[in-house]
Amino acid sequence: RENGFHRAHKSLSNPIDREHFCPSKNDEEKQKLKKRFGFSSHTVLYTGRLAEEKQIDVIVKAIANTQKSVPDISFAITGIGSSEKSLRGLTRKLGLERAVLFLGHVDKEILPLVYKASDIFVIMSTAESQSLSLMNAMASGLPVIGARARALPEYITPSNGIIVDVGDFMGLSREIIKLCTHPDYAHKLGDGGIATVREFSPSAIAKAWETIYNDVIWKHRE
Numbered sequence: 001r002e003n004g005f006h007r008a009h010k011s012l013s014n015p016i017d018r019e020h021f022c023p024s025k026n027d028e029e030k031q032k033l034k035k036r037f038g039f040s041s042h043t044v045l046y047t048g049r050l051a052e053e054k055q056i057d058v059i060v061k062a063i064a065n066t067q068k069s070v071p072d073i074s075f076a077i078t079g080i081g082s083s084e085k086s087l088r089g090l091t092r093k094l095g096l097e098r099a100v101l102f103l104g105h106v107d108k109e110i111l112p113l114v115y116k117a118s119d120i121f122v123i124m125s126t127a128e129s130q131s132l133s134l135m136n137a138m139a140s141g142l143p144v145i146g147a148r149a150r151a152l153p154e155y156i157t158p159s160n161g162i163i164v165d166v167g168d169f170m171g172l173s174r175e176i177i178k179l180c181t182h183p184d185y186a187h188k189l190g191d192g193g194i195a196t197v198r199e200f201s202p203s204a205i206a207k208a209w210e211t212i213y214n215d216v217i218w219k220h221r222e
Helices: 027-037 056-066 084-093 111-117 132-139 169-181 183-200 202-221
Strands: 042-047 073-078 100-104 120-123 144-147 161-164
Touching (some): 042 111, 056 073, 056 084, 056 169, 132 183, 144 169
Parallel strands (some): 073 100, 120 144, 144 161
């Protein structure tokens, strides 16, 4: 609108693969997956490109502080990118070699299992529009924490997650501790995330596209 576009318009979500990204069937399955990947009983997950604007270092710093209250906290990082070397250096500097797991590139068949084995999803990026990693976490029933930046607050609401200020690793740590020590609250947010992504199923998004095209066709005929 600011640049003169006054025609009808709307934002439309990407479809979310809820068939593969879904919660663990039961605690037994979750524990088996934790053992498979070497995850602790309180595992924070980040998935995606390792780049400076993703602010993954903020999460690493939060994990270091969280460890004082939750000794078995761990942080699983999937993906590759230009920030990997500096993140590994920060991990060593903070003495988190055993707590931070660099999983590298994860095949698409395995990625949903990594989500299932995790307990909390965190994204502190300042460069997101709609984050599919975030949506996949919600579909997997994980409580989510995100930065107050770009489009993340459009998807993270009090019913499915928590928003913290950009770069605020102490605030992030407090929220991680809260989720680790209040499992009922974490579970409630996880259920809220599942409800949120229902409207983004492939069939729902396809129907929305159908409606848009049909409207255009009928208006053209008129």
